[in-house]
Amino acid sequence: MEQRRVPRKVIPFPVQVGERPTVILLRGLAARCPACGARHIFEQVFRMKDRCPRCSLKFERVEGHWIGSLGVNTTVVFGAMLLALMGITFAVYPDANVPLMLVVEISLALLGPLLFFPSSRMLWTAIDLLMRPLAPGEIDPRFVKVDPYRDRPTGP
Numbered sequence: 001m002e003q004r005r006v007p008r009k010v011i012p013f014p015v016q017v018g019e020r021p022t023v024i025l026l027r028g029l030a031a032r033c034p035a036c037g038a039r040h041i042f043e044q045v046f047r048m049k050d051r052c053p054r055c056s057l058k059f060e061r062v063e064g065h066w067i068g069s070l071g072v073n074t075t076v077v078f079g080a081m082l083l084a085l086m087g088i089t090f091a092v093y094p095d096a097n098v099p100l101m102l103v104v105e106i107s108l109a110l111l112g113p114l115l116f117f118p119s120s121r122m123l124w125t126a127i128d129l130l131m132r133p134l135a136p137g138e139i140d141p142r143f144v145k146v147d148p149y150r151d152r153p154t155g156p
């Protein structure tokens with residue numbers, strides 16, 4: 001008898017971990033684990049753990065994973081620079097305070113990417129998880145509420 005192959009349903013990450021997408025993104029922004037909200041992912045500003053100390057989520061999900069965090073970091077810092085430039089321009093209009101603009105913009109350009117580094121990495125991991133749900137072995141199964149490999153419907 002031929003066995004029917006039933007494709008496994010893709011379960012979205014928020015359903016997998018039983019958390020709202022907003023909470024997942026906010027955890028990332030706070031440089032916490034997007035899956036369980038654990039802190040202390042970063043040992044130093046630039047040294048992070050490979051896996052979450054609580055749920056053992058592997059942060060570097062694929063090779064080149066951190067390219068996305070670079071994009072997030074660049075976008076946020078450029079956005080902040082634009083807002084600062086607009087703010088100063090409107091505040092002193094019609095005059096132009098060029099020295100102030102230079103100091104603020106250069107400070108943001110130099111410090112922004114460093115200060116935002118931890119958040120950009122975890123925020124990108126959160127975005128990536130929302131686009132590409134967990135695969136088996138990526139996280140401690142106790143933290144998965146709905147798992148298509150575990151919670152398969154029984155019956156004919």
Ligand SMILES: [Zn+2]
Binds near residue numbers: 034037053057
């Ligand atoms: Zn975790």
